[in-house]
Amino acid sequence: DIQMTQSPSSLSASVGDRVTITCQASQDISNYLNWYQQKPGKAPKLLIYDASNLETGVPSRFSGSGSGTDFTLTISSLQPEDFATYYCQHYDNVPPKAFTFGPGTKVDTK
Amino acid sequence: QLQLQESGPGLVKPSETLSLTCTVSGGSININSYYWGWIRQPPGKGLEWIGSIYYSGSTYYNPSLKSRLTISVDTSKNQFSLKLSSVTAADTAVYYCARESSHYRMDVWGKGTTVTVSS
Secondary structure, X not given: OOOEEEEOOEEEEOOOOOEEEEEEEOOOOOOOEEEEEEOOOXXXXXXXXXXXXXXXXXXXXXXXXXXXXXXXXXXXXXXXXXXEEEEEEEEEOOOOOEEEEOOOEEEEEO | OOEEEXXXXXXXXXXXXXEEEEEEEOOOOOOOOOEEEEEEEOOOOOXXXXXXXXXXXXXXXXXXXXXXXXXXXXXXXXXXEEEEOOOOXXXXXXXXXXXXXXXXXXXXXXOOEEEEEOO
């Protein structure tokens, strides 16, 4: 089974900061990786798919990069509405299909 | 605008079966571009994919839950459902339903429903 890890598990930042979250897979997953944002009491929201593609309607301050085993989510200038928990998610498109989420990274205010 | 809404009992006794339904509105479940999935989140913890279903009834399950899990679809009602048997306290979670689009994007989510397993 492929395991997903994220670092850091939490970080404190200020509005305007550049924030970087990393996600690592236990083996090569190509670009089969999505990123989600979740605010307390709310459902997750898709931000990035296929490692680097911005979902329609998501602000351009969010970007994703990486392939293989190492991936990054970057928020170029943190906004007040960006304080949330971020999850990476691997999808295995070879049957049997499966999704594996990372443990999450909580971004809170410094 | 597509909307998903989870429904079902909020309290289930240990060893019994958890049953939830996701109702799709604003669009048809009977479209060949999408899968429909269930995801859960225990209190204070991360997200876990439970399983997915196609409108034809084809399913994919999380191997860790497969022996207790049944996901079904009712296209006439525009709904899909989850049944998880022999539940324990570890199955206490917020349960979400979601649409899986191209590129395996979970792009539309329900608001989630809390299920507590307790006697």
